[in-house]
Amino acid sequence: MTRPPMVGAEVWQDVMTLAGDRCQCQGACGKKHAGPDRKPGRCEREQEEYVKGRGRIRLLAIPRDPSLPFHEAARLPARRLIAFCPECSDGVRRAIGRAAKAQAPQVDGLFAAEDYLVNPADAKQPDVGAA
Numbered sequence: 001m002t003r004p005p006m007v008g009a010e011v012w013q014d015v016m017t018l019a020g021d022r023c024q025c026q027g028a029c030g031k032k033h034a035g036p037d038r039k040p041g042r043c044e045r046e047q048e049e050y051v052k053g054r055g056r057i058r059l060l061a062i063p064r065d066p067s068l069p070f071h072e073a074a075r076l077p078a079r080r081l082i083a084f085c086p087e088c089s090d091g092v093r094r095a096i097g098r099a100a101k102a103q104a105p106q107v108d109g110l111f112a113a114e115d116y117l118v119n120p121a122d123a124k125q126p127d128v129g130a131a
Helices: 009-019 070-075 086-102
Strands: 060-063 081-084
Touching (some): 009 081, 060 086, 081 086
Antiparallel strands (some): 060 081
16 A cells, blocks of 8 residues: 655656656656667656565655756646656756766856956055954
């Protein structure tokens, strides 16, 4: 018997019904999810499936848009959510984190930072750093 989460149970149940109680990841987590024919496919994890070393798998309903925080899922309709196993969900989070770190830092600001850099040994500002 599948027990839905306490918050957003109806939406979660709708997402699981749409997913067929199976993880919908097709490689967003970084894995190929290759089947017996070695072609990329869909993750094989199912709701309440027992995995050695992990226990029973409980699928998560997460936003289809990876830029939304996961805690926003309770407010979204079922059509804007996707069923992922915890392993694939963590893989997506890691991929998003890597992409965010790889982005160049923002250089265009409201003010040019060069105007506010102060050299303490500058003759024009001898009291800079003085107590």
